[in-house]
Amino acid sequence: MEYRKLGRTGLDISLIGLGTMTWGFQNTQNEGFEQMDYALEQGVNFFDTAEMYAVPPSAETFGSTESIIGNWFASRKNRDKIIIASKITGPGLPWIRGGQNLIDKKNIHLALDSSLKRLKTDYIDLYQLHWPNRGSYHFGQSWDYAPNFNAQAEEENFLEVLHTMQTLIDAGKIRHIGLSNETAWGMTKWLQLAVQHNLPRMASIQNEYSLLCRYFEPDLSEIALHEDCGLLAWSPLSRGTLSGKYLNGARPEGSRLTIETRPDHRDHPQTEAAIKKYVELAKKYSLDPSQMALAFVNNRPFVSSTLIGATSMQQLKNNINAIELKLSTEIMEEIEKIRRDHPMPY
Numbered sequence: 001m002e003y004r005k006l007g008r009t010g011l012d013i014s015l016i017g018l019g020t021m022t023w024g025f026q027n028t029q030n031e032g033f034e035q036m037d038y039a040l041e042q043g044v045n046f047f048d049t050a051e052m053y054a055v056p057p058s059a060e061t062f063g064s065t066e067s068i069i070g071n072w073f074a075s076r077k078n079r080d081k082i083i084i085a086s087k088i089t090g091p092g093l094p095w096i097r098g099g100q101n102l103i104d105k106k107n108i109h110l111a112l113d114s115s116l117k118r119l120k121t122d123y124i125d126l127y128q129l130h131w132p133n134r135g136s137y138h139f140g141q142s143w144d145y146a147p148n149f150n151a152q153a154e155e156e157n158f159l160e161v162l163h164t165m166q167t168l169i170d171a172g173k174i175r176h177i178g179l180s181n182e183t184a185w186g187m188t189k190w191l192q193l194a195v196q197h198n199l200p201r202m203a204s205i206q207n208e209y210s211l212l213c214r215y216f217e218p219d220l221s222e223i224a225l226h227e228d229c230g231l232l233a234w235s236p237l238s239r240g241t242l243s244g245k246y247l248n249g250a251r252p253e254g255s256r257l258t259i260e261t262r263p264d265h266r267d268h269p270q271t272e273a274a275i276k277k278y279v280e281l282a283k284k285y286s287l288d289p290s291q292m293a294l295a296f297v298n299n300r301p302f303v304s305s306t307l308i309g310a311t312s313m314q315q316l317k318n319n320i321n322a323i324e325l326k327l328s329t330e331i332m333e334e335i336e337k338i339r340r341d342h343p344m345p346y
Contacts (some may be wrong), residue, residue, distance in 0.1 A: 112127065112168060
């Protein structure tokens with residue numbers, strides 16, 4: 001396993017991070033335990049979760065993933081071996097705190113205390129803001145996102161959040177803080193305010209990034225690199241589509257797209273065309289398509305950890321083994337050619 005620094009925290013996190021959102025819906029607790037046991041054996045020390053998991057999100061499965069992780073900690077007595085990251089949910093889901101779940105002082109305290117209880121731990125290593133109160137272009141909203149908000153009000157909220165996080169760090173309930181699904185403006189503003197007011201600094205940003213989704217370049221990647229606020233890349237296989245398993249309308253039994261209740265913003269003819277090209281490229285060089293896609297993300301200098309997810313042990317082992325693959329200059333050049341021929345496919 002390879003390790004990279006988590007911002008300026010001094011923590012070394014595994015380049016392959018374990019995503020957990022399937023546990024509690026697609027995966028049972030026992031399957032989650034098996035995944036965590038194996039990942040830890042392979043040197044994976046960074047697990048990512050959120051209060052809203054399992055996914056697809058629902059009132060019935062809310063918090064179930066954290067509970068499974070907490071039960072694993074209690075069973076294995078190994079909390080000190082894991083750098084655990086969780087998230088407070090942004091606004092929009094009516095079953096979370098009565099729908100009044102803006103990220104603010106009140107909700108941070110409520111959310112964190114509940115997460116700590118479910119995780120059966122006294123502290124969370126990295127506590128992240130799942131998405132901004134003001135919204136963003138993530139989750140398929142890039143085509144019509146309009147950044148129409150009161151910047152002064154947002155800045156005041158940012159300061160309230162940072163002051164709250166400082167009290168929680170002082171209390172030992174969290175160690176570090178991070179962003180998720182943020183924009184360049186937001187990322188810069190968070191970092192700026194932390195310096196100006198001597199408040200906790202965002203250690204990372206968790207945004208979607210893959211061969212198909214490269215919104216992180218070039219602006220956010222520049223900030224990540226030069227401000228030591230690296231990317232935790234979610235959906236590096238673009239919901240598993242880069243494996244090629246959904247090509248030509250295929251829907252394997254039990255797969256994510258067979259159970260997802262929400263419209264899939266990635267499901268377009270142009271997306272399929274791009275996936276076919278990447279799968280063909282992998283086969284040309286006798287590579288596994290999933291491993292090639294993960295190796296691409298691992299290779300990026302602004303990435304701190306690539307968050308994999310799996311519903312089977314075979315998938316998990318294959319994804320973790322991608323750490324051994326280094327892509328040649330020739331393959332990287334062909335990837336860039338495919339990108340130019342199939343820009344922003346969703």
